[in-house]
Amino acid sequence: SEYDPLVCRRGGIKYATKQLRDPIKLELNKASEERAEIPGQFEKEPSMGRETLTATMWSKLDATPYGRFEKMLEAKSNAERS
Secondary structure (H helix, E strand, O other): OOOOOOHHHHOOOOOOOOOOOOHHHHHHHHHHHHHHHOOOOOOOOOOOOOOOOOOOOHHHOOOOOOOHHHHHHHHHHHHHHO
């Protein structure tokens, strides 16, 4: 009688969600389809992830927890010593 962590998975219920009609998604899809039908109107689709910086923007950051803030402090302390 060895422990099997997947014993519950074998007896689980399986179902397909393709046939389900989610009322919230229906309203969102309907609104986006209506906006797409208006000539000259364009709305960018919302991104599915969080916003991130592009690779070219990382060198332009002054204060981050990744060491650039420390360089600013060093420059400031060097300026105060002069």
